Amino acid sequence: MTNTSVTGLRSGIVISSASPREFSELAVAAEDAGWDAIFTWEAVWGQDAWVTLTAAAMGTSRIRLGTMLTPLPRIRPWDLASRVATLDDLSGGRVQLAVGLGALHDGWLAFEADEGRKVRAEKLDEGLAIYDGLMHGQPFSFSGRHYQVRPTTFRPPPPPVQQPRVPVWVIGAHPSEKSLGRAARWDGLLSTKVGYDAETPFTPADLVDVVGAVRPLREAAGLSWEGYDVVAEGISEPGPAGDEHVRKWAEAGANWWVESDWSMEGDPVARHRRRIEAGPPKP
Secondary structure, rough: OOOOOOOOOEEEEEEOOOOHHHHHHHHHHHHHHOOOOOEEOOOOOOOOOHHHHHHHHHOOOOOEEEEEOHHHOOOOOEEEEEEHHHHHHHHHEEEEEEEEEEOOOOHHOOOOOOEEEEEHHHHHHHHHHHHHHHOOOOOOOOOOOOOOOOOOOOOOOOOOOOOOOEEEEEEEOOHHHHHHHHOOOOOOOOOEEEOOOOOOOOOOOOOHHHHHHHHHHHHOOOOOOOOEEOOOOOOOOOOOOHHHHHHHHHHHHOEEEEEEOOOOOOHHHHHHHHHHHHHOOOO
């Protein structure tokens, strides 16, 4: 282990399970402990993510608040844009949106049939385009395979504090050029790989490959790499060993580390609180 720290890395933490009140209390604790962001997840049927984040916004002043992640293909993009813009205004510009196709599970399929990966990918692209257009304000129109939008003078939500839009992190799965190209066009990369599971884990070496593929795609689109977020997720133990673990991800190209303990066993609120109070990693 070297003594030189990796500067510029920001840290967030996902809360796998907590009531809105508990989440708000954890957000205050995370802000006090020096974390940069706190995240919840968005269910089809379950606790509402945006109400939960609103509760946290009312008790904090600095920490960023977001989803990890929002399954955009099953949400009407104008509904999402309304929620995000409203919360960004309320929080003073602290919202972070993360989107992807969404992982199919019984909590989704009990209510909505799977339309197929191709349709979900089309809805993700169209939804992102509409979200961006609405964030920029009226007049806005869109004509796609799945969504149609025409300009309206009806009262909009307040404009987001963050301009030109509340930033969006998008899943980019290596080596899918379509997936990586989609992530390259937005504000940040949630890095993964096709076929990622417990037996084929995503490693810092994989992140090097993802960054190496996304950066030229972004630059070819005329977009700056500077200011672009590269997000790595995982679990780190407090202390030198955990710091060294996160350092490897930072050296591979991540500028965000998101502590992602998704287990709901035992008392997840108490477990999250312990990790929060220990402070973010210091690679």
